[in-house]
Amino acid sequence: xxxxxxxxxxxxxxxxxxxxxxxxxxxxxxxxxxxxxxxxxxxxxxxxxxxxxxxxxxxxxxxxxxxxxxxxxxxxxxxxxxxxxxxxxxxxxxxxxxxxxxxxxxxxxxxxxxxxxxxxxxxxxxxxxxxxxxxxxxxxxxxxxxxxxxxxxxxxxxxxxxxxxxxxxxxxxxxxxxxxxxxxxxxxxxxxxxxxxxxxxxxxxxxxxxxxxxxxxxxxxxxxxxxxxxxxxxxxxxxxxxxxxxxxxxxxxxxxxxxxxxxxxxxxxxxxxxxxxxxxxxxxxxxxxxxxxxxxxxxxxxxxxxxxxxxxxxxxxxxxxxxxxxxxxxxxxxxxxxxxxxxxxxxxxxxxxxxxxxxxxxxxxxxxxxxxxxxxxxxxxxxxxxxxxxxxxxxxxxxxxxxxxxxxxxxxxxxxxxxxxxxxxxxxxxxxxxxxxxxxxxxxxxxxxxxxxxxxxxxxxxxxxxxxxxxxxxxxxxxxxxxxxxxxxxxxxxxxxxxxxxxxxxx
Numbered sequence: 001x002x003x004x005x006x007x008x009x010x011x012x013x014x015x016x017x018x019x020x021x022x023x024x025x026x027x028x029x030x031x032x033x034x035x036x037x038x039x040x041x042x043x044x045x046x047x048x049x050x051x052x053x054x055x056x057x058x059x060x061x062x063x064x065x066x067x068x069x070x071x072x073x074x075x076x077x078x079x080x081x082x083x084x085x086x087x088x089x090x091x092x093x094x095x096x097x098x099x100x101x102x103x104x105x106x107x108x109x110x111x112x113x114x115x116x117x118x119x120x121x122x123x124x125x126x127x128x129x130x131x132x133x134x135x136x137x138x139x140x141x142x143x144x145x146x147x148x149x150x151x152x153x154x155x156x157x158x159x160x161x162x163x164x165x166x167x168x169x170x171x172x173x174x175x176x177x178x179x180x181x182x183x184x185x186x187x188x189x190x191x192x193x194x195x196x197x198x199x200x201x202x203x204x205x206x207x208x209x210x211x212x213x214x215x216x217x218x219x220x221x222x223x224x225x226x227x228x229x230x231x232x233x234x235x236x237x238x239x240x241x242x243x244x245x246x247x248x249x250x251x252x253x254x255x256x257x258x259x260x261x262x263x264x265x266x267x268x269x270x271x272x273x274x275x276x277x278x279x280x281x282x283x284x285x286x287x288x289x290x291x292x293x294x295x296x297x298x299x300x301x302x303x304x305x306x307x308x309x310x311x312x313x314x315x316x317x318x319x320x321x322x323x324x325x326x327x328x329x330x331x332x333x334x335x336x337x338x339x340x341x342x343x344x345x346x347x348x349x350x351x352x353x354x355x356x357x358x359x360x361x362x363x364x365x366x367x368x369x370x371x372x373x374x375x376x377x378x379x380x381x382x383x384x385x386x387x388x389x390x391x392x393x394x395x396x397x398x399x400x401x402x403x404x405x406x407x408x409x410x411x412x413x414x415x416x417x418x419x420x421x422x423x424x425x426x427x428x429x430x431x432x433x434x435x436x437x438x439x440x441x442x443x444x445x446x447x448x449x450x451x452x453x454x455x456x457x458x459x460x461x462x463x464x465x466x467x468x469x470x471x472x473x474x475x476x477x478x479x480x481x482x483x484x485x486x487x488x489x490x491x492x493x494x495x496x497x498x499x500x501x502x503x504x505x506x507x
Contacts, residue, residue, distance in 0.1 A: 035180070036259055036260060036261055038234065038236065038258055038259055039175060039176065039180075039259055041231060041234065041235075042172070042175055042235050042236070043172060043176075043184055043187055044228075045228040045229075045231060045232070045235070046124055046168055046171065046172065046187075046228070046235075047187045047188065047190070047191040048191065048224050048227070048228045049124075049127075049128065049224055049225055049227075049228025049229055050124060050127055050128075050164040050168050050188075050191070050228075051164060051168065051187065051188045051189075051190070051191025051192050051194075051195065052191045052192070052194055052195035052198065052221070052224055053131050053157075053160075053161075053164075053195060053221045053224055053225060054160070054161040054164045054165065054191070054192050054195060055191060055192035055193060055194060055195020055196040055197075055198070055199065056195040056196070056198055056199040056202075056220075056221040056224075057100065057134075057154075057157045057158075057161060057195075057199070057221070058100075058161075058192070058195070058196050058199065059195065059196035059197065059198070059199030059200045059203075059345070060199030060200070060202060060203045060217055060218060060220075060221075061096075061097060061100075061154075061199075061203075061218075062200070062203070063200065063203035063204060063205070063209045063338070064203050064208075064209045064210075064214040064217060065093065067209070067210070067211050067214050068093075068096075068150075068214055069089055069092075069093050070211075071142070071211075071214075072089070072092055072093070072096075072147050072150075073089055075145050075146070075147050076147060078145060079145060079146075079147075092147075094451075095151065096150060096151055096154055097154075097450065098447060098450055098451065099151055099154050099155045099158065100154045100155070100157065100158040100161070101158060101443055101446050101447040101450060102155065102158060102447065103154070103155040103156065103157070103158020103159040103160075103161070103162060104158045104159070104161050104162035104165070104439075104443035104446070105162060105440055105443040105444055105447065106158075106159060106162060107158065107159040107160065107161065107162025107163040107164075107166065107443075108162040108163070108165060108166045108436055108439035108440040108442070108443050109162075109436060109440050110162075110163065110436075111123070111162065111163050111166025111167045111432065111435065111436040111439060112166070112288065112432040112433040112435070112436035112437075113432075114126065114163065114167065115166070115167045115170060115241075115432040115435075115436075116241075116245055116432050119237050119238065119241055120167060120170060120171035120174060120237065120238040120241055121171065121232075121235050121236070121237045121238070123163055123167040123168075123171070124164075124167070124168065124171060124232070124235070125229070125232060126160075126163065127160045127163050127164050127167075127168075128160075128225055128229045128232070130156050130157065130159050130160035130163070131157055131160045131221070131222075131225050132222065132225060133153075133156050134153045134154070134156040134157035134160065135153075135157075135218075135219045135221065135222045135225070136153075137149045137150070137152055137153030137156065138150065138153045138215055138218035138219045139215055139216075139218075139219045141153065141215065142214075142215045153218075162439060162440075162443055164188075165188070165192075165419070165439040165442065165443075166432075166435050166436045166438075166439035166440075167432070167435065168188055169185055169188050169419050169420045169422070169423055169435060170238075170422075170423055170431055170432060170435050171238055172184040172185060172187060172188070172420075173185055173420060173423035173424070174238035174239065174240040174241065174423070174428070175236060175238055175239070175255075175259055177260070177267065177271070178488070178490060179360075179488070180360075181420070181423065181424065182359035182360065182364070182420065182424070182486075182487055183356040183359050183360050184420075185359065185416070185419060185420025185423060185424075186352075186355035186356050186358075186359050186416040186419070186420065187356070188419045188420070189352060189355060189411075189415050189416035189419045190349075190352045190353060190355055190356070190416070193348055193349050193352040193411070193415070194349050194352070195221075196345060196348075196349075197342070197345045197346055197348070197349045198221075199217075199221075200341075200342050200345055201342070202217045202220050203217045204342075208220065236255040236258050236259055237251070237255055238255075239252040239253075239255045239256045239259070239271070239275070240252070240275055240278075240428045241428070242255060243272075243275040243276075243279060244275060244278055244279045244428040244429060245428065245429070247279075249272075252272070252275065253268065253272060256268045256271055256272070274490060274492070275428075277492060278427050278428060278491075278492050287433070288433055290430070291430045291433040291434065291437075294430070295501060296495070296499040296500075297426070297430055297434070297499075298501050299482060299498045299499075299500075299501045299502060299504055300422075300425040300426060300434065300495070300498045301434055301437060303421070303425065303478065303482060303483055303498070304418075304421060304422040304425065304426075304434050304435070304437065304438040304441075305437055305438055305441040306441075306474075306475065306478055307417065307418035307421055307438070307475070308418045308438040308439065308441040308442035308445075309441040309442060309444070309445040310414075310418075310445075310471050310472075310474070310475045311414055311415070311418045311442060311445075312442055312445035312446045312448075312449055313445050313448075313449070313467070313468065313471045314372075314375060314379075314410070314414055314468055314471050314472050314475070315379060315406075315449075315465060315468030315471075316407075316410055316414075316415070317446065317449050317450070317453075318449055318453050318464070318465075318468065319403060319406060319407065320341065320344065320345070323337075323340070323341050323344055323403055324337045324338060324340075324341050326386075326396075326399050326400065326403060327340040327341065327400065340400075344403065344404065344407055347404060347407050347408065348407050348410070348411060348415075351407070351408050351410075351411040351412075352411045352415060352416065354411070355411065355415075355416045358412065358416075359416065359487075362487075363485050363487050364413075364417055364421070364424075364483070364485060364486050364487055365479055365480075365483055365484075365485050367412055367413040367417065368413040368414070368417050368475070368476075368479045368483065369413075369476050369479050369480055370409075370412060370413060371409055371410065371411075371412040371413030371414045371415075372413065372414060372472045372473070372475045372476035372479065373472070373476050374405075374409040374412075375406055375409055375410055375414060375472045376469045376470075376472035376473050376476065377469075378402050378403075378405050378406040378409070379406060379465050379466075379468045379469035379472065380465075380466065380469040381398075381402045382399060382402045382403065382406070382462075382465050383462050383463055383464075383465040383466050383469070384462075385398050385399045385402060385462075386399060386461075386462035386465070387461070387462040387463070389462075414472070414475070418438065418442070421483075421486070422434045422435045422438050423435065423491070424486035424489070424491060424494065425484075425486065425491065425494055425495070425498065426491055426495070427491045427492055427495055428491075431491075481506075482498070482502065482504065482506055483506060484497040484498060484506035485506075
């Protein structure tokens, strides 16, 4: 951990401007974003290798589920001489699906310690190892006739995915210049969304979703892993991690020179001064207990956890779960409804590609409030239309329109912003804990939806979508009253705005 004192020669080497000068330089509207080759390589490789692989493991398991259930039942019979009942087989399959979410929660919880102990880059490399081990188990589980290998593989890729969502947004935000931090933060959301679609495509019956090839579908993401991790020896470590957590100023400056270019001396000096100011700041808590006990961090921690958890409780996964049956009610066949569901996933991906542009041009508060408000209306409308869908002929089409509308506006704020808002609210020292807690909230709420939605759907029918609508309203209110605008601001400027808890004046 960097100490608050520094030698005199360091002060001369990295002179610290006064606060007004530093912040005005950072928020200069005429400052052009600098996309260096190394920064672009890191952004693309980590997104495709980490975020897309995470989304892939989420989306690939649904289409071949019936075939995999048959294989699980037959394998258990051949190995142990036992036949599962229909209920027992459903329970086994829910374990195969949900153990991924359990792994994600555990990986998120360990993300803070790993990020501060090993570094941001090392966490990305650990994710690659875990994804590789999971792929090996998937590929050989069928040949080895081992359901256990399938379950363990799902748990291991869950660990990797949780570590990705906890540490990768932090890594990208710390290697990016201030003008590009929001843009790079959206890469994770785009990657996860794209990975879900790629997983859905690879698991189609026309590709790998057959009785003999489903294990290829589970393993196909290894192509991305191999391509994206090969140049990992070139990746820089986070300069902020080196400077503030490790106290290695010389290494931080070397990495900044690699990222920004040696000709960007003014920009490098500015970022070094920014890190010096943050290293000397009062907020130096980095452990879970320190962060949870610090009253200055309570409100931003609540915001991060509510945004991550609310992203799942806003119903996006439930919408995709329910959309096939909605499309069938609209008159589509089962096969056509599955293709329409894939089309909804493609729409989700297409709109998410606007994320980098939106984050660069629009304020976070505006996007989040707009997304929450519109999604709340669409979710309420879906509940209303579903309740009367058998009584009004055109309500089936209206429901499809509402589903597509919800997916479209979800990606304006609810989808991308939770992934990186922690990196913009927290300074470096407590950031890893905050990102880890937010990721844990996301995976936990995802698990709750996966377990409870089918039960609530049977009990409440169409009204199961009302809690999702209420969640969006609550997120709207939280954003309106307590989220400060973070676009173009360094976390050291934002942190004081939320340091007084719910008494904070963020506007």
